[in-house]
Amino acid sequence: MNDLTQPQLSVLQFFEQQADSNQPAPTIREICGEMGYSSTKAAHDVVAALEKKGWISRDGGKARSIRLLRRSNNMIPVLGGITAGLASEASLTEGETLALNPKLFGIPANHRAFALRVRGESMIGRRMFDGDLVICDADAEAKAGSVVVALIDQESTLKTMVQERGKNWLKAENPDYPEIFPVASLTVQGVAYGVIRPLVT
Incomplete structure (x- = not known):
């Protein structure tokens, strides 16, 4: 791959x-x-x-x-970095892949899996830390409480999705960061299914 x-x-x-x-x-x-x-x-x-x-x-x-002739179901593309802090433009790169089957994270074979590298500390309450790789499903249905990769007012971020009174907004899992309410638009680009963290000695 x-x-x-x-x-x-x-x-x-x-x-x-x-x-x-x-x-x-x-x-x-x-x-x-x-x-x-x-x-x-x-x-x-x-x-x-x-x-x-x-x-x-x-x-x-x-x-x-x-x-x-061959299938890609044992590979997950790494699309770059995603901010787990204040919303910002994602830093996307090409070419890196993980030699892992998305099924290991509960992602169906016919769904599009991808990984993003976490930047920032706004999701530490969900045990997602700076430098982690978060494994996402681009085709999963986002529900209240899901950790999502979201494009909010043209800026990308990783947050918990909240549904309240028919409206969606984003919640950080760190009290040092604010909640984010869309001014114009909020589009979910993927739902997080797992985290990979390197062990540092």
């Missing part, structure tokens, strides 16, 4: 989701729509790279004829 870039891994997981749902392989235009590509060339390049690296095969180069 270390030979895959993050865009390639995302497209491969899209193929896997379609296959798990007994759906045909997506077309180039469907890949563009799912991944947010503005150019079909970007999708063509990613699919060609997956074929060259031995992850998929194509009959005559046709998108609908794609067959999975």
Whole structure:
């Protein structure tokens, strides 16, 4: 899996989701729509790279004829850092992966798992510390009390989600940090399922 870039891994997981749902392989235009590509060339390049690296095969180069040769279900991409402090822009990087099966954390095989490195101390009450890797499910339903990766007013943060009187807001698990109420928007991008912490001597 270390030979895959993050865009390639995302497209491969899209193929896997379609296959798990007994759906045909997506077309180039469907890949563009799912991944947010503005150019079909970007999708063509990613699919060609997956074929060259031995992850998929194509009959005559046709998108609908794609067959999975290997699966990514034993890998979790690390998408960068997430603030567990005051909301801020997430620092996203590409290329790092964890050799772990998401099922170990209770994440279904057909869901998109990802990991983020915690920055800050606002979630220490939930035993999430600076430098930890938090394992998330992008397809899980967020509920009251869930620890979520959220985009709030265009800034990313890791907090506990609170639902009150039909409205959602975010709560820090450290009394030194304030509660966060959205001014315009709050979008959940993933639900935390587990934490990996290095042992330091």
